[in-house]
Amino acid sequence: MPLDTVLGAMLTQAAGEIASFRSRGQHPATGLHRRLQDLTTRTLEEAWPDLPVITATHHLSSCRALPGDCVLLNPLDGITAFAAGSPHFAITACRIRRGFPVQGIVELPAHHVRVSVEGAARTVTGDVDRLPRFGEDTVLTTPADADRARQILAGRPVEVVPTASVMMTLVALGRARAAAHLPTGHDIATPWDYVSAALAVHTSGGTVRAPDGRDLAHSRPDVHAGWLATNQPPRPAELAPLMHPPGRPTERQA
Template sequence: MLSATERAADAAIDLALSLLGEGETGERVYKTDRDFATATDFAIEDAVRELLARETPDIGFLGEERGHTGDREQYWCLDPIDGTTNFSRGLPNYGVSLALIDGDMPVFGSIALPAHGERYVTRNGGALLNLQPIRVADTSDLRDAIVSFGDFASGPASGVKNARRLAMLSSLATSVGRVRMLGSAATDLAWLAAGRLDAVLIDANRAWDVAAGIALARAAGALVTHIDGGPYTLSGRDLLATAPGVSGAALAVLGSTQE
């Protein structure tokens, strides 16, 4: 039997998908020179915020577009459309990402990738895809690994940030099987949980982008740290999520870029 919070999360994802299914992006609102939200992002966030405030009034809420309200120790964390640029151009890697955060750690995650017909959720200590159990890959050689790399920075100081990312990308390109850039952290981490990717590297750590995916990846057996190997926290700078068999090798490869 589902808990009240799990039922509320399912209803929130259902509502978000109904709004996404209308298919209209609407007007763009630019947050930096190359980063924007659409009218659909705002519509989903407003509707989900209202639903969860009604169903779980003691739990706070953080949304990417309108910020934090209510409790700051336990709160829902929503990215109404993770991969907005992809969504706006008809590219299929985008989705709705909803987490429940307790303290500095996601304890529940749900991701829907509607263009792929996929819905992920943590449940009873494990991770499910369309209600079927999933686990991370058993890859043990980094040379066989498919690694997804987070997007490049935009806005202020993007040149400095992207120089660091290019250094890490160069190091990975000579060490792993393949590198992919999917344009959606939710897709990255969900597909890591499903065993399609072997590692996800994101040189950013915005809670709405990653919290649900981290909960899913961990529930599916992934190891999640910061790029320097330190224990992961939502207040940290970055993240590396891997299948256990390639974690040490991935950290070793990336270590030279942190000096």
């Protein structure tokens, strides 16, 4: 059963609750996060009662301890951005089967856009023109990585989008050509951040790769020092220095 079938009605309800939360000026966003997590988890468990739902709040000793068959859920990716009033937040879920991602969904409530992926097929709901569009030479990155990216790219335009899944989805939908999370030690990329959106990038003909070259749409979910998402053009090789900044060791191949 596709994730869109399982979660579609619930995601529409969640978008309404998010809009209501914001219109009332409620705080903190952690309360909304818990509400969305409970709502999404309950919906998934009703559809797939034997399938574990794993969220970023689970304290796993390692991502290698993830069940081979499960759903990875991030009920409010970009909670800091959301709390600051940014539209760059998402609800994401990914079906893992035999250790690998096979279905994904990224809901962008502020833009009323949903991207669903099953295998090589992708469905987009909503008006993509609601999303921001960036120039072909522009690279998206996080606030913490922006200055370093500008140094490495020597004058190439760099724009900040604070949430990983949103950056990747913009690449997947052709609203940006490249996005990167630099392996500079500011933060790590966990599967809840990237796995659903990486599937979406793959359906566009693009790739999302870790510093060691792993394709994140076709790898077992794991923690990575960074990632580079590209559509064509530009060629990934043009942006390779972002994944190997001077003085930074190459991530070890698993």
